[in-house]
Amino acid sequence: MWTERQVAANLQHLGVRAGMAVLVHATPQAIGPMEAGSATLLHALLQVLGPEGTVLVPAFTPAHRDPAERAGRLTPTGEAERLRATVPLCDGHTAPADPQPPGEFPEIVQKHPQARRSTHPILSFVAIGAQADFLTRQAPFHYPLGSESPLARLHQLNGYVLLIGTDHTxxxxxxxxxxxxxVPYIHRYATVRTGEATWTRMQGSPECRRGFARIEPLLRQSRILREGPVGDAKAQLMAQQQLVSMGVALLQGERSFLLCEDPDCAWCALARKMNADPATQTALRAEEIERP
Ligand SMILES: [Zn+2]
Incomplete structure (x- = not known):
């Protein structure tokens, strides 16, 4: 049974320090049994970061996307309406966060009395701490993980990324x-539920992350990763600015670097087409926009 004190000691050994702003991707189950369950991890993080520090976690809610769009162009009109009726209405504050990666950690963070959540139907973040307001206020609807997003604000704060029991996907x-x-494929659209009967097309929809694991050995070689255990889990800490810069450099060398290799991944296949040919890109985008 791991105690809060042991988890905190592991985090400090990994390099987590008071005052840092840290984006946490955690699978608490990988740590093993903790004295207060997943809350032990949150308490240990808050203890190490101190009153000047900030915890940020993704609280994504992909269930608010248009299921008819997911199902593709062959969805008959009546069927599209039926599918859409099953999608819950997002109030932007209390919608349960989809555990990505699996685990209830975002829910634990969200229930903390000082938690602040950014408003987005599908790609919101929750933060606790000194910079929580700065990180979560006025999040953009389009390009929800782009230059005005909580991710970019973390970059501005010289923040860190912490992976616990999960990989770079x-x-x-x-x-x-x-x-x-x-990269050409970042301008893709997705339709999301934004009101009782309102569906809005969002530009700059981020998609498949399965190819992201490819960056890990390069980050390690470049001494960007600090690695060690947190309980029974493998953990990695990195400066987000270094991570993002390496990602940009790799994509400038190869635009498809972060796309996955699964031949059945329709999204990455589309992204490769968009990368290869700007004309195809325009046509594909137009086709998506015109879809009822
Ligand atoms: Zn893919």
Missing amino acids: ANVSLHLSEIWAN
């Missing part, structure tokens, strides 16, 4: 690299 800061490298 959870490392959403690399979407900021995609935006800043201006």
